[in-house]
Amino acid sequence: MLKTLLDTLINHFTKERLETLIIEHDERLLIFMLENENANGYKKHFFKNIANTLVFNQKALLECLETKKLENSFTRFKNQIGLSSQGRPIKSSEQVVLNFPFKDNVLLGNAKDNNTKSNELFYHEILHKNEIDTLLSPKALCRFEMHGQGDLKSALKDKNTNYLIKGNNLIALHSLKKKFAKKVKCIYIDPPYNTGNDSFNYNDNFNHSSWLVFMKNRLEVAREFLSDDGVIFVQCDDNEQAYLKVLMDEVFLRENFVNCIVCEMSNESGNKIQHAIQGKNFQKLKSIY
Template sequence: MLKTPLKTLLDTLIHHFTKERLVTLILTADEKLLIFMLEHENANDYKKHFFKTIANSLVFNEKALLECLEKYLEIRKLDRSFTRFKNKIGLFSQEGFIKSSELVVLNFPFKDNVLLGNAKDNNTKSNELFYHEILHKNEIDALLHPKALCRFEMHGQGDLQSALKDENTNYLIKGNNLIALHSLKKKFAKKVKCIYIDPPYNTGNDSFNYNDNFNHSSWLVFMKNRLEAAREFLSDDGVIFVQCDDNEQAYLKVLMDEIFLRENFVASISWK
């Protein structure tokens, strides 16, 4: 895992070139900028984040560096305080700034974060941990890196080893669902026809073994992280059903429009 955070890499570039000049150097793929990154003591980190290998050749990823720099400068503009930044309403949506987009998006504190959201006894009080997409990229990469699933048990008839090789085998996985999703993504990407989820309703009195008393923004981050991962599993003709109550339904609808696109919405089903 890389030890140098993106913040340090960007600060180094800004200090050496100035932020005004740096943008021009990136857009022109200036030789001075490329040499500086490739010969720097953190060259491996610069290569990891801002270069890609194509046909055994190292190619500068201009878009990746520009996007990181743009978001980082916006954060610094908020008085250089991450404490203040994390309490601001979300500034970004997908590929760019909200102010430059015609899309309707849902904005909330911590939107640019990953929330682990471990299942637990509702009687146990705990603080939810957030990892910021830019400032904690290394931690997020380690958290969401595919993990080995172990301690398999066979329920029903058949051979366990054969079942593990069968694509039609059903799995019941005990563990953190966000980590499980990212661990299964490579095997099942674009192959799932139907997804049904029944998340905590954020009502404060559910008996489900999650922290069902998230504050509003924490619940939205919790859902956003998992819905974005679930989207990668759906086949082109796949469908996703999400069960919830009126407490968060309206917000969830806008969030899902943003992730799955509004034109793909089918219907809301209500019952008593």
């Protein structure tokens, strides 16, 4: 029975993705188990009934997944001595998670002039669930204008029409995600670099943790747009590049990382140049993922 339950999950999510979903208590995983034809089996083995409430037993499912890798063994412990975390050897773990203040929040990130200091508003994922649900519920797009040749009415009916949306991109993304889920093959974003002096449509004076929350909220919804063969490029510089890389490993999985392209903007003599190279040295470079 356990083998059937695990095989069903692996076939649906893939083994690599499944482990991340378990650790994150992902809603998609929980719904799949509770609505599956073998729901009673999942409830019996991977949930606890506490005060008439089903509680997900993350540890049990992780241990079963680890044991499956040793199907012909009489022990769930590998023939290795060493430290472990959540039942897995630390040295073999590929799950690196970046923690930072307000990670469990949603940051609206309203567009403002860089010269304007503002208090950014955070919504806690649990304490402010109703506010977040309202904020991220689909909104109606309005006041369309046609740029270039063609008829606006016809363009709105054409599925190949390109749209330039002016407004808060987090709200716009959540308003469009149902229509374009798993249909986008390429996403390119150029977020604020968090330098304090770049000129962007956002207030670029985020502190470190606020910037990471800002990026996490947008990367997570962008992931829902990508097709199975899709790719995402994120432009950044050395101020946050290292942290962004670990954050993207968490959202998109480390094994899906392809490359880092760096763009040299000037040389030591001060001459302005611009060309893309592949490398690891980010000094005087802007990186693109």
